[in-house]
Amino acid sequence: MKNPICDMLGIEFPLVAFSHCRDVVAAVSKAGGMGVFGGVNCTPETLEEELSWIDDHVDGKPYGLDIIVPNKVEGKGEQIDVDTTLAMIPDKHKQFSKDIMARHGVDPGDLEELRREHAVGADNLRGGNAGALLEVAFRHPIKLIANALGIPPQVMTDMGREHGVPVAALIGTKEHAMSQVAAGVDILIAVGGEAGGHTGDVATMVLIPEVCNALRDIGDDTPVLAAGGIATGSQMAAAMAMGASGVWCGSVWLTTAEAETNPVVKEKMLSATSRDTVRARSRTGKPSRQLRSPWTDAWEAEEAPRPLPMPLQSLVAEPPLRSIDKLSQGDNQGAKDLATYWVGQGVGLMNQPMSTAQVVQGFKEDFIAAYERLAANLEE
């Protein structure tokens, strides 16, 4: 295929795959798309290890990296005290989590210990490591670097330019798109509200033409990757008919053979319809779309405490959810019931267990079928 994204990234098929699983990343790149490794939870050491593994397994094909680099990375004045943070979590929220577990026969165990570990880990994300992560990243032959949150800092765009690596940023509104292009981003990833994880609420079907029109109006030719609910090649064709130059998909890889998704959650995803997700503040404090389970339902109920702001709500929700995740893989039925993970409405289209390469092949076939279906309407 020939378009600005294929040219810029050096790929055949403009399907960009976001995954925390290096196997998925390598498999998508080898199949003609581009894998982008989600390195948000990495330290410089683990990132080095993951990217080296990908280098060894990607057959020289292009791949990318997605990290969070706060815009004010150079400030570094924002040291957070873990104890102070932990002390800010109301007992009510902790108790509510424990009660959900208890109602489902799940022993909460020592959540305080898990909570402290999580708080220390989260502290790493807040920019202290960003410089070191960028250094690791650019020692590897990455062909795309994406910033998962807000406007990339100058140091990131500078390093991208220096190494000839396009810098991408996620946006959820036309207004964000305008600020990102003003900041010099090379690729916009426009994420509709049906996406998994953190999302706005403008749907992909509206966001893509709205962003593309706004770019056209200012004479800007930054290419757009469409994201949000996209799990098939016909949706990819749809997004590209509306002006996107390709797609960015995350959820669809979660049910592949290679994915490290909890097998219990993988099964739930394969049988879920598009109605089985909820966009809620209860996991991180900001709206993020997740697979519905009795856990998310409990937090949506009238009597649930109001989710805390970021980063506090993660300290409420992650420790129990990680414990549930672990227990669900044994024979704890309550934990199996409660288990959940981030996923978009596209989960309703993910109904078959497949390898990553089969998903890419399916996209290609479905894309062509969609194009031919559209063309057939125009035949006399």
Next chain:
Amino acid sequence: MKNPICDMLGIEFPLVAFSHCRDVVAAVSKAGGMGVFGGVNCTPETLEEELSWIDDHVDGKPYGLDIIVPNKVEGKGEQIDVDTTLAMIPDKHKQFSKDIMARHGVDPGDLEELRREHAVGADNLRGGNAGALLEVAFRHPIKLIANALGIPPQVMTDMGREHGVPVAALIGTKEHAMSQVAAGVDILIAVGGEAGGHTGDVATMVLIPEVCNALRDIGDDTPVLAAGGIATGSQMAAAMAMGASGVWCGSVWLTTAEAETNPVVKEKMLSATSRDTVRARSRTGKPSRQLRSPWTDAWEAEEAPRPLPMPLQSLVAEPPLRSIDKLSQGDNQGAKDLATYWVGQGVGLMNQPMSTAQVVQGFKEDFIAAYERLAANLEE
């Protein structure tokens, strides 16, 4: 264009326009699409009048009708007592509405009188008139009849079959689609959560392929019209690439020259982005998407009373909103601020005042451009 919808409806271009404004209906049909008159608020007498007007102004082109016919129209045992209904509305809700008006310097006037009128009018909708409305409808040369709520009753599908008029039904989930085809509906209108008015929360981008796949899996060839957020020809091409045979649009006509939309609201819509809508229960008791205004914001606030179930919440919200609508067309700034109406996220793409014929022409040009854009990706 050649496809099942064009064949079934006898039209050139599968753009179906839902409007309460007969001028829009006639103009779309004359421009090669199909206008569908929204007759939900009609009595048999006013419906006769509206359809006769359309007959006289549509140059023999096909048009349709959308009404609500409750599934149990023949029962008629559900007489509601207006006084009993009015007595069920808590003072808290009435007072909250008045307070919003007062804060914006709008005199509430006699809302009780308006409330009683609305309750009597709403009573008409509850099936008592359905038989008479259907009789009026089929005396006119309608080429489509759509049921706006639930599964059409047997009498409606029977009359459709007898007169050779396809029966369409609105759905918001794959499960609804399956029940509707089992009930013998001829056309499915799949409405994504970004639509104006009552909606589910599955986005158009996911709903269309999910419904089309489900139909394919049961070997059913009922054609699908895509709806929800669609205001341009490129979105129409996108929906058709995903398997729809055409689109059903409502919001896009609200800003046309012909539309009877309150001019104040029309202006707001033309300058709104896709973020300026809210899907809320505060207007009717069920989630419906509306233009945001300080009225909808007030009902979203923490301290707002919980919206009542249908039909009670309409009796809370409609009287003040109609009064606001009227006052906003004078020089009452508070009323101008509060004024709102149902509209989908596609409002972000409705930025130019145009005639209905221009909108249809724009769809055609944009559709071809989208098709060519998609095709260009496949050129060597």
